[in-house]
Amino acid sequence: QVQLVESGGGLVQAGGSLRLSCAASGRTFSSYAMGWFRQTPGKEHEFVAVISASGFRTYYADSVKGRFTISRDNAKNTVYLQMNSLKPEDTAVYSCAAARDYSARHYYTEYNYWGQGTQVTVSS
Numbered sequence: 001q002v003q004l005v006e007s008g009g010g011l012v013q014a015g016g017s018l019r020l021s022c023a024a025s026g027r028t029f030s031s032y033a034m035g036w037f038r039q040t041p042g043k044e045h046e047f048v049a050v051i052s053a054s055g056f057r058t059y060y061a062d063s064v065k066g067r068f069t070i071s072r073d074n075a076k077n078t079v080y081l082q083m084n085s086l087k088p089e090d091t092a093v094y095s096c097a098a099a100r101d102y103s104a105r106h107y108y109t110e111y112n113y114w115g116q117g118t119q120v121t122v123s124s
Helices: none
Strands: 004-007 010-013 018-024 033-039 046-051 058-060 068-073 078-083 092-099 118-123
Touching: 004 092, 018 033, 018 092, 018 118, 033 068, 033 078, 046 068, 046 078, 046 092, 058 068, 078 092
Parallel strands: 010 118
Antiparallel strands: 004 018, 018 078, 033 046, 033 092, 046 058, 068 078, 092 118
């Protein structure tokens, strides 16, 4: 069982930056690939980024590539999402998720555990 808690969301102006954190409980965090997804009202979860259990492999949605960076600290059981050059269309609830294998990548249904999410609002 893995429990996930996100933090770091908030209100920021377009062009600004935020860093989201996702703290995980349990001693098996380092064996899970970790992903970030986002969701706006009435829409399905949109894949943002994923990082392998070791941290050596990452994969990004085209919409955030070059602006967002996913990283993890297995010693702290935490995964991060650094978001730069934010745009109003990045406004969403951001959730982290854990998958048993990196092959889960952008497939929402392949993730086993989810956090509650944190709101990110980008004003124009």
